[in-house]
Amino acid sequence: MFAKVRVTGKNEETFLPRVLRVLAKQGVHIRSLHLDAEADVVKLEVLLVEAAAAQVAKLLAKQMFVSSVETVE
């Protein structure tokens, strides 16, 4: 079972570690990860294995400078 999470946020130096920390704390395994940064905006698409994607999405959404989180099951 996989779940895809799309995170959009501000291109800040700690954006990626913040997202990865949330995933690591939830014990989520990452299958693949794709990041696009443009000027001020960063878009990240993460494919997760066996994840409680809804809770992960809520936790990501409350990180500062994350502007949106979408989950595609």
Next chain:
Amino acid sequence: MKMTGAQAIVKVLQEQGVETVFGYPGGAVIPLYNALYDAPLKNVLTAHEQGAIHAADGYARASGKVGVCIATSGPGATNIVTGLATAYLDSIPVVAISGQVPVANLGRDSFQEIDIVGVTMPITKYNAIVRKSEELVPMLRLAFAIAKNGRPGPVLIDIPSDLQVKELEYPELEKVELPEVLKADEGIIEKAAAALNEAERPVLMVGGGAVTSSVEKELIELAHKADLPVVSTLMGLGVYPGSDERAIGLTGMHGHMDCNLAVANADVLVVAGSRLSDRVTGDRNRYAGTKTIIQMDIDQSEIDKNVGVTLALDGDLKETLAKFLPLVKEGKHPEWWAQIREWDRMEDRSVADGSRLTAPWVMTQLTKTFADRDTIYVTDVGQNQMWAAQYLTIDKPRHHLTSGGCGTMGFGLPGAMGAAFAKPDSQIVHICGDGGFKMTGLEMFTASRENLPLISIVINNSCLGMVRQWQQLFYNERYSNTILTEFDFVGFAKSCGADGRTVTTCEEFTEALKEAQNRTKPFLIEVRIEQSDLVEPMVAAGAVIYDFVKTHI
């Protein structure tokens, strides 16, 4: 206006209404301390940075304002880690300013360079390093805004020392853009009110979120209107007045029997600002049963996190309750109350009857003695904390301060000091154990130097009581490193410039408590109690919430 970075930091503090800061100087904050030297701010030097961060936290808990702490880079910054974690797990607004090595030395393992942003990322609501002068003021303003917005929390801003020296142009105050707080769905509010109106065995649970949201009036109105028994988590104590007849007390691992049984047997449970942590729920899989749980929380990620709830009301409690209250009907539940009173009679409270000196009795005496004074209790961690939570009567929010989520031994004394700065007209009573006192006890020196009339109650059971209790009950009485030897608490207080008494009987305690009042310095009362006294009731970790441990076999 041009000024140095350090002067700009001070100006932001003033702009944010900060009156007191707690900290400890060092190489990477000398420029900041230079600016603070003649700034119109109270700058409190603690004995240790851990004392500074807990004091800032205690200040915030007592006042509702943002607490501020300053530490130097490297060891100074790592010394505030426990305090940040403590504030984080209890959602307390604190801004920590750490000094950092100059920008040019970053990333080179320079002297006292620690990646404190990396270290504290999981235990702050937000943190960041300032890399350019022009970022300094906006980042600090953002730090204050984030710390207090929505669900509060600690924020750390790491400031390289050269940026404190460099001149910058102080920017105009701008509005800080922050994420919007959700509003509870009106349809669900209606459903929740309908469920409560039909309930036969309703219970209201209040948590730390209710304190943050200042909903004490709304909660009284709700409980009185719908005739609700009110239980409190450790973090919620006081937000619903403990002396109100509908307050039945603490629920959770050391909750009162009637409280836990009421929760377990309720058909509708209204949760106002609690994350339903394991210490509150016991076995979370058997917590909900068939009851309807209505969870009100400002943080969406708390909904369904630990216990699946029936009706989720995500939004600020104040707004949610304002819409919920008019839909709630007057109710009466005499049978339910009779049942709760019967459960209450099952609990043996003779430990507090004064036939010998015990911590529960001490708590009842403190409550009586200070009933007419605005008194803030600041407790440490362990048995002393649980006895305080069970046997003190707290009638107002922000009058029982404790490290709930992190359970940080050593929080009490510096936390009490922070509360004393925030509320100089209140009586501050610090309650701790003989173990926890030693962790941050040197702040007694700070409190004494600052002429804070704290009353420090050290419950001396000659052991790390709470751990010893688990060893007795679950580890075959193998008291591995939990039995403590003699320590001269009163002599220690005296060496800090304070005073104190050791008491071994109820009469001596009463005398000492009289002596402790109306002073200009801290006064420590060492209360010697039996080593074998246990905190009861108790529910074992992971057990269902009404399965009380049998301690007398």
